[in-house]
Amino acid sequence: MNLGLTNQVAVVVGGANGIGKAIAHSFAAEGAAVAVVDRSPEVLAVASELGTGTLPVVVDVTDYAALQAAATRIESELGPVAHVVFTVGIDSGKGGFPFWNLHPDDWPRVYAVNVQGAVNTAHAFYAPMIERRHGTFLFFSSVAGQIGSQTDPPYSASKAAIINFTQCAAKDFAPYNIRANAIAPGMVHTPLQQKVYALATAHLPADERPSYDEWCDTKIKRLAPLGRMVDPEEIGSLTVFLASEHARNITGQVLNVDGGWVMHW
Secondary structure: OOOOOOOOEEEEEOOOOHHHHHHHHHHHHOOOEEEEEEOOOOHHHHHHHHOOOEEEEEOOOOOHHHHHHHHHHHHHHOOOEEEEEEOOOOOOOOOOOOHHHOOHHHOHHHHHHHOHHHHHHHHHHHHHHHHHOOEEEEEEOOOHHHHOOOOOHHHHHHHHHHHHHHHHHHHHHHHHOEEEEEEEEOOEOOHHHHHHHHHHHOOOOHHHOOOHHHHHHHHHHHHOOOOOOEOHHHHHHHHHHHHOHHHOOOOOOEEEEOOOOOOOO
16 A cells, blocks of 8 residues: 655654654655654664664653754754654553552653653644644554553553543644544553563562563453554554545544454443
């Protein structure tokens, strides 16, 4: 399928690793020019992998002024931005269950990055896209934002907020022919999943602690009807489809990539 993204400019915020890196590769494979944005200097390596037509930008999403400057630079060096993907997501670094195992001070940083970071990104890029009346935004939620996962309450609540913001943005953008959607991954092989594993098994004696692969296999078979983990590349494929005109009537939606974990009746 020709997705028609050749020479369009895509911005992947959080593109240094995991899902964001896979998405950057997916856009590049479609012939798009890609700005890989992250606070980690690893974006330089990702840009090198992608080759020409790629711009690495090191910036923290909590710094709105820096994001604005990044948006200006990207438009100047790559051209008019058509697609913005926000994949950033941090956890509290502490296990919940119950929520009072955490302190109220554990919440603000998660919200500053996951929610305010998404809002900052939307504000930094929307204006010229509205003038051109063309483009897409994609924000990353999680199954944790749909089921009230007790694993990390600040993370879960922030991902629920992303769904609401996406719906608000989709309504605001619609008159300008701009679409906004969210993707809610389930269990994906990423560094964040490794952190969840470490937290979940830290209390176990070493001789009783399953390996990462064993833990993932047991958990996914218990939670998801399809019983298999998600690869970042699968999400990359869905992302470029949603950016294309093949998805021109899809907006304000939350698309789960979770093996059937969350089903809405």
